[in-house]
Amino acid sequence: MKNKLLHLPAFAVSALLAATAATAQERVVHVYNWSDYIDESVLEDFTKETGIKVVYDVFDSNEIVETKLLAGGSGYDVVVPTGPFLARQIQAGVFQKLDKSKLPNLSNMWPQITERLAKYDPGNEYAVNYMWGTTGIGYNVDKVKAALGDVPVDSWDVLFKPENAEKLASCGINILDASDETFAIGMNYVGKDPDSKETADLEAGAEVYMNIRPHVKSFNSSAYIDELANGDTCISMGWSGDVLQAKARAEEAGNGVNVEYVIPKEGTYMWFDNLAIPADAKNVDEAHEFINYLMKPEVIAKASNYVQYANGNLASQEFLDKEVLENPAVYPPQETVSKLFTISPYGPREQRVLNRLWTQIKTGT
Amino acid sequence: MAEISTTSHSGPARWLVVAVPYLWLLLFFAAPFLIILKISLSDTAIAMPPYTPVFDSFGTLGNFVSQLDLENYFFLAEDALYIQSYLSSLRMAFISTFLLLVIGYPMALAMARAPSRWRPTLVMLVILPFWTSFLIRVYAWIGILKPEGLLTVFLQTIGLMGPDEQVQVYRTDIAVFIGIVYSYLPFMVLPLYSALEKMDGTLLEAANDLGCPPLKAFWKITFPLSMPGVIAGSLICFIPIAGEFVIPDLLGGPDTLMIGKTLWTEFFGNRDWPLASAVAVLLLLVLVVPIMIFQKQQQKVG
Numbered sequence: 001m002k003n004k005l006l007h008l009p010a011f012a013v014s015a016l017l018a019a020t021a022a023t024a025q026e027r028v029v030h031v032y033n034w035s036d037y038i039d040e041s042v043l044e045d046f047t048k049e050t051g052i053k054v055v056y057d058v059f060d061s062n063e064i065v066e067t068k069l070l071a072g073g074s075g076y077d078v079v080v081p082t083g084p085f086l087a088r089q090i091q092a093g094v095f096q097k098l099d100k101s102k103l104p105n106l107s108n109m110w111p112q113i114t115e116r117l118a119k120y121d122p123g124n125e126y127a128v129n130y131m132w133g134t135t136g137i138g139y140n141v142d143k144v145k146a147a148l149g150d151v152p153v154d155s156w157d158v159l160f161k162p163e164n165a166e167k168l169a170s171c172g173i174n175i176l177d178a179s180d181e182t183f184a185i186g187m188n189y190v191g192k193d194p195d196s197k198e199t200a201d202l203e204a205g206a207e208v209y210m211n212i213r214p215h216v217k218s219f220n221s222s223a224y225i226d227e228l229a230n231g232d233t234c235i236s237m238g239w240s241g242d243v244l245q246a247k248a249r250a251e252e253a254g255n256g257v258n259v260e261y262v263i264p265k266e267g268t269y270m271w272f273d274n275l276a277i278p279a280d281a282k283n284v285d286e287a288h289e290f291i292n293y294l295m296k297p298e299v300i301a302k303a304s305n306y307v308q309y310a311n312g313n314l315a316s317q318e319f320l321d322k323e324v325l326e327n328p329a330v331y332p333p334q335e336t337v338s339k340l341f342t343i344s345p346y347g348p349r350e351q352r353v354l355n356r357l358w359t360q361i362k363t364g365t
Numbered sequence: 366m367a368e369i370s371t372t373s374h375s376g377p378a379r380w381l382v383v384a385v386p387y388l389w390l391l392l393f394f395a396a397p398f399l400i401i402l403k404i405s406l407s408d409t410a411i412a413m414p415p416y417t418p419v420f421d422s423f424g425t426l427g428n429f430v431s432q433l434d435l436e437n438y439f440f441l442a443e444d445a446l447y448i449q450s451y452l453s454s455l456r457m458a459f460i461s462t463f464l465l466l467v468i469g470y471p472m473a474l475a476m477a478r479a480p481s482r483w484r485p486t487l488v489m490l491v492i493l494p495f496w497t498s499f500l501i502r503v504y505a506w507i508g509i510l511k512p513e514g515l516l517t518v519f520l521q522t523i524g525l526m527g528p529d530e531q532v533q534v535y536r537t538d539i540a541v542f543i544g545i546v547y548s549y550l551p552f553m554v555l556p557l558y559s560a561l562e563k564m565d566g567t568l569l570e571a572a573n574d575l576g577c578p579p580l581k582a583f584w585k586i587t588f589p590l591s592m593p594g595v596i597a598g599s600l601i602c603f604i605p606i607a608g609e610f611v612i613p614d615l616l617g618g619p620d621t622l623m624i625g626k627t628l629w630t631e632f633f634g635n636r637d638w639p640l641a642s643a644v645a646v647l648l649l650l651v652l653v654v655p656i657m658i659f660q661k662q663q664q665k666v667g
Contacts, residue, residue, distance in 0.1 A: 070415045091411050092412050093412065216619070217536070218618070348411070351636070359630060365622055
């Protein structure tokens with residue numbers, strides 16, 4: 001959620017492109033996706049192959065997308081909401097059903113992922129999975145070792161035990177500013193059902209963060225990639241691919257920062273980002289063509305190789321780089337997957353309790 | 366308005382002149398405000414748009430009105446978060462405005478006392494930062510204030526800071542004050558300058574001739590005469606700072622509590638448009654008092 005305004009220039013540029021595209025009356029598709037979430041050449045290839053121009057715009061929080069969609073007339077043809085948000089948006093009537101006759105590449109999808117997605121989209125009528133991943137710990141290997149000694153970093157204890165957090169405070173702790181998943185992880189850590197919506201359980205989850213709050217430097221969900229990469233932050237709750245991108249950036253910069261990602265042994269939140277078409281989309285055919293294109297095994301493999309997130313496309317796995325497919329942080333082994341959990345959407349009243357606690361954690365008020 | 370109605374001109378041209386500002390206010394202030402007010406009386410819903418009831422036709426007006434209530438306003442009174450956010454915003458705005466005045470006044474005075482051929486250049490220099498996007502300027506402050514930023518490097522280079530020390534300002538309230546004072550300074554300096562420039566310099570000469578020391582002359586003559594500029598500048602800064610969101614979000618820490626941020630959470634995080642609207646309506650009421658003082662002052666001057 002951190003910097004809503006980070007992508008304003010990108011937005012202005014795409015608005016400009018949109019204006020010129022409309023006057024030229026060429027085929028366009030307006031795509032709204034997460035930041036740092038695609039290999040840009042995929043978009044160029046799509047335009048080359050189909051003649052459809054892609055107006056590509058990015059966001060860094062589900063909340064921004066949801067607000068735009070609920071207001072109506074967002075102007076986007078393809079958006080990429082995460083599971084619980086998708087479920088609520090379907091309920092609110094934001095999306096249209098996919099025309100599966102226009103999506104022959106559906107046959108490439110991974111049944112295991114499609115099945116899990118059905119929790120949010122019963123019958124898989126509205127969305128197809130784009131990427132999925134986990135929320136784990138990203139850390140600076142050397143700095144954490146310097147602060148904590150030679151202990152294995154394989155548990156949420158490293159972050160959530162106050163005595164550890166205290167030692168790590170000076171080198172920088174970041175927590176994702178995404179209340180729903182942070183609470184699920186907190187509740188799971190103290191042995192509660194991560195999908196619980198009971199106030200008492202949510203409070204127990206909040207307690208985990210309250211205990212380490214004095215030692216937390218920041219709560220953000222996008223700037224932490226660079227901060228991990230340049231050493232400003234030494235440990236962060238983070239999304240798998242983001243942390244791996246931070247690792248790659250640090251290696252590229254050759255600054256001696258060694259970033260690693262771990263899925264803690266207690267298990268963690270498994271999320272799904274999915275392609276869906278708003279009910280008021282203007283370029284419905286183009287949107288279907290775009291989604292179908294992204295389901296081509298070699299295309300989505302290219303995207304996964306670039307962003308280091310796993311995709312929901314089984315057929316793509318033969319095109320994946322070995323270091324992506326065999327990286328347990330990206331494609332976790334089966335025994336890890338069994339410890340991953342998903343969460344259902346919060347109702348309005350539960351959401352209020354949740355965000356009120358979250359505000360209390362962040363501001364102490 | 367008062368001036369126009371007392372002139373001898375009449376006919377459609379006069380009405381047009383009067384109508385334009387009123388139409389402007391109606392379209393861009395009254396109409397949006399009424400929409401916000403209406404949403405603040407509604408309830409949340411999982412729908413598009415995410416509140417109910419939605420006005421559909423005049424036939425169901427009675428039913429529509431009966432569904433509106435003040436529930437959201439009662440909720441704001443129940444939870445200390447909102448009161449504290451308002452108070453914290455007002456505190457930030459008050460301190461920032463004071464700092465702006467302390468920094469802006471000498472600048473404006475120096476500009477007003479400068480040789481007249483320099484003045485246009487000096488005014489231009491004050492306006493110059495506007496040529497770069499506001500957002501980019503705030504981002505630039507991140508680059509300056511962050512622990513490995515330019516300020517740390519500078520202080521280390523001139524030896525005021527050891528190589529292991531870092532400036533710990535970014536993501537604190539101090540950074541927010543720096544950002545606000547920097548961003549709003551032109552809005553403080555320009556009204557002060559225009560008030561000071563109009564001042565009759567012979568008054569100070571007379572005071573000097575009569576044996577009044579310069580400092581006393583400043584407080585007896587210059588400052589009282591610049592009061593309209595002080596009030597205008599302070600209000601132009603105070604009001605938007607109280608509702609500021611961008612600067613505290615980019616430069617402040619997670620515990621920087623301001624009403625703009627609280628409103629953001631209601632609107633985006635909780636998807637509670639009705640409560641967010643109620644917060645906005647109350648913010649307007651909190652700020653209407655200084656606006657009225659401002660207007661009263663303007664009338665006195667006029």
